[in-house]
Amino acid sequence: MDDLYREIIIERYKNPLFRGELEPCDIRFEDENPLCGDHIRIDVRLDETGHVKEAAFSGHGCAISQASADLLLESIIGKSIEEIKSLSKEDVIDLLGIDLGPVRLKCALLSLKVLKAGVYGLGVAHDELVEGH
Amino acid sequence: MMDNIAVNLRADFPILNREVRPGVPLVYLDSTATSQKPWQVIQAMDQYYQKNNANIHRGVHTLAEEATAQYEEARQKIASFINAASTNEVIFTRNTTESINLVAYTWGRQALQPGDIIILTEMEHHSNLVPWQILAAEKGLRLEFIPVTDDYLLDLEEYQRLLALKPKLVAFTQMSNVLGTINPAKEMIRMAHDAGALTLIDGAQSVPHFPVDVQDLKADFLAFSAHKMCGPTGIGILYGKENLLENMPPFLGGGDMIRKVMLRSFSPNDLPHKFEAGTPAIAEAIGFGVAVDYLKSVGMEVVAAHEREITAYALDRLSEIPGLEIFGPAIEHKGGVVSFTLRGIHPHDVAQLLDREGIAVRAGHHCAMPLHQKFNIPATTRASFYLYTTLDEVDQLARGLENVVRIFG
Numbered sequence: 361m362d363d364l365y366r367e368i369i370i371e372r373y374k375n376p377l378f379r380g381e382l383e384p385c386d387i388r389f390e391d392e393n394p395l396c397g398d399h400i401r402i403d404v405r406l407d408e409t410g411h412v413k414e415a416a417f418s419g420h421g422c423a424i425s426q427a428s429a430d431l432l433l434e435s436i437i438g439k440s441i442e443e444i445k446s447l448s449k450e451d452v453i454d455l456l457g458i459d460l461g462p463v464r465l466k467c468a469l470l471s472l473k474v475l476k477a478g479v480y481g482l483g484v485a486h487d488e489l490v491e492g493h
Numbered sequence: 494m495m496d497n498i499a500v501n502l503r504a505d506f507p508i509l510n511r512e513v514r515p516g517v518p519l520v521y522l523d524s525t526a527t528s529q530k531p532w533q534v535i536q537a538m539d540q541y542y543q544k545n546n547a548n549i550h551r552g553v554h555t556l557a558e559e560a561t562a563q564y565e566e567a568r569q570k571i572a573s574f575i576n577a578a579s580t581n582e583v584i585f586t587r588n589t590t591e592s593i594n595l596v597a598y599t600w601g602r603q604a605l606q607p608g609d610i611i612i613l614t615e616m617e618h619h620s621n622l623v624p625w626q627i628l629a630a631e632k633g634l635r636l637e638f639i640p641v642t643d644d645y646l647l648d649l650e651e652y653q654r655l656l657a658l659k660p661k662l663v664a665f666t667q668m669s670n671v672l673g674t675i676n677p678a679k680e681m682i683r684m685a686h687d688a689g690a691l692t693l694i695d696g697a698q699s700v701p702h703f704p705v706d707v708q709d710l711k712a713d714f715l716a717f718s719a720h721k722m723c724g725p726t727g728i729g730i731l732y733g734k735e736n737l738l739e740n741m742p743p744f745l746g747g748g749d750m751i752r753k754v755m756l757r758s759f760s761p762n763d764l765p766h767k768f769e770a771g772t773p774a775i776a777e778a779i780g781f782g783v784a785v786d787y788l789k790s791v792g793m794e795v796v797a798a799h800e801r802e803i804t805a806y807a808l809d810r811l812s813e814i815p816g817l818e819i820f821g822p823a824i825e826h827k828g829g830v831v832s833f834t835l836r837g838i839h840p841h842d843v844a845q846l847l848d849r850e851g852i853a854v855r856a857g858h859h860c861a862m863p864l865h866q867k868f869n870i871p872a873t874t875r876a877s878f879y880l881y882t883t884l885d886e887v888d889q890l891a892r893g894l895e896n897v898v899r900i901f902g
Contacts, residue, residue: 364845365900374837374901397858397871398841420871422839423901467841 364458365423368431373423378433380416389478390419393470398425402433402474412436412444422467424460429471431455436475444479447472449490498799499883502791505531506881517851520886525670525698525830525877526855527720530784534723537783538776548772550749564775567782568765574785575715576706577732581764584731584738585773589697590620592716592731593664595768596693597624599741601662607633610660612690614639614647614676615867616669619860621695625664639665641867645672645822652681656688663690667699671861671875672821673804673830675699679710686711691737697721701788701879702828703797707732719777724784728777731768738764745770788880796880800829803878803887807831810891815898820873829878832859835894838901840874846900847893854890 382403390401398421405414415433420426435455436444452472453460460468469490476489503509506529513519521529541563547556549564565580572583586592605611611625615638629636637655640648647665656663663685667678678699682692693714699705700715701722707715714737718729733741743750743761747770752760761767788796805824808831811817816836821827835843840856847854855875858865865871876890 365842370901397862397865399871420839422841422845424841426839464841464845 364460364464366458369423369427369456369458372427372430376417376426376430378416378430379418381418382414382416385414387478389474391470391474391477392419393421393425393466398422398467398470400425400429400471400474402429402471402478404436404475404478406441409440411438411440417471421470424456424464425467425470428452428456428468432471432475441479444475447476452490498791498795499803499881502531503881503883505533505787507532507535509881513848513851513853517849520850520852520889522876522878522882522886522890523853523855524879524882525721525859525875527726528701528723528879529881530725530780531723531787533787534725534780534783538725538780541776541779546776549775550766560775563779563782564773567778567785570782570785571730574789575700575730575732576708578708579735582707582732582735582738584733584765584768585778586716586729586731586768587727587774588718588720588729589695589716590624590729592714592729593621593693593695594624595731595744596714596716596733597628599744599768600691600737601625601628602632603742605632605634605661608635610635610637610658612637612639612652612655612660612663612665612685614665615641616647616672616674616861616864617664617666618670618695618697619862620697621664621666621693622863641672641674641864645674645820646826647674647676647681649677649681649684653684656684656690659688660685660690662693664693664695666695666697667705668702668828668830669821669861669864670698670830671832671859671864671873673827673832674822675703675826675828678712682711682713698828698830702793702800704793713737719781719784722784723787724781725774725777728774728781735764738768743770744768747771749773791880799880800878800882803882803884804829804831806884807876807878807887807890810887811894814891814894817894820868820870829882830875831877832873832875834870834873835897838897840872842901843874843894843897846897847890850889850893850896852890852893 385403386406387404392399399419401418403416407413417429472490545559547560549561568580572580639652642648668675685692691713694712696715696717700717715732720726750770752762820832844856857872
């Protein structure tokens, strides 16, 4: 019927590859989805050329939000800040490979919002951060 | 057996016939958020718009008189449903939230002084927390909280100690929308009165589910909403003792709440109209009256007994599921709400997977964040029951949860 809970999402939820904290790090931001209380913090370390060397997320949330954070961080390793700035919600949807309704879309996009707010040095993770260009 | 009641009543609720998706019937277990509506209520509102629609309390034409009579008849029905001494004590508002805000903004602003104490509880819905937080910040009040015990009950010994602080108001829920805990309201009101405090009861979950008699309780204020008791959204009630309402300043200013208006001043209308500014939700009030008729015809004792049977069965059935923990008290203190966690599975995932099978439950903090924080749980899944819930639906829930556990294995 739908494959919201396809194998990769359950697998990444149960056994994430990028879960943790980086101390110290170059970029750190955390925020929550006030609707459901999902909370995500993202830590990023850059190499000397300004590309992502390491990334980790912590916090709690549903399978969709946790799996999307894990897949997102995997996808940004080696990317430049400019490349991260150009990421949009379509990229996250592609990573997850599923169709999401408006409510669960917020879960899926929380990690990208947090990442971009951190990259831009903003105090708040706005919805506009994940809109396409 | 009791279950037959629900099986028979279900025919009155058109929505319970729908399929969520082709071949997947609806299993509606979210009545604590909002109940479904019987056709009698839907038809009454439809009839009003087709035959009687007019503005009320003014105009002498036939339609205006019919509409006014129907609106006031609804008030009469609701007053009788909660055994209010007079219809002057029954104020139409938008919902429970607005009713509580009305008391905070009128009685609270007038009667309270800096340093005064309001007692609340740790199990309140945000609607019985935030209005008092706003008022406390404005007036320099102190808020104290009756703690929730490890058994998910209010700590009445601590309540007794707090009453020694001579609070001006004790405001608490008669039934928790998360834990299902039914609080001993009559006893708590007596204790408050002995200490010289007034009481406000959040009846959003109690009035729909078991008999509530304001004169027996001796409640000073009671707030509840139509949409949780077979009625429409957009209409609720503030009950208040007449002498209190009489002395309170008006809430919103505008038409209908005035007796006389000059350019620079006004004199307020009599009760209950003093608190009903502007054109009210007329069709909704009429629908609310019919909802009350409907519940009366079933009998609130019968509703309560049915929900007890369903809840007891749900607690049994759900406790068989590995990793499931119930967040709430034992059955003898509990209404038809079962909140739970499933080890290692987020409530949103639980709710989403149940939805695939047509089962509607709620996931999140249910507008009670402080309660979840206290028990260090970010969110819970909540199944809630009403007069139309069947044992078979509880079985479907249990099977659905077993499937969720399998998927997350």
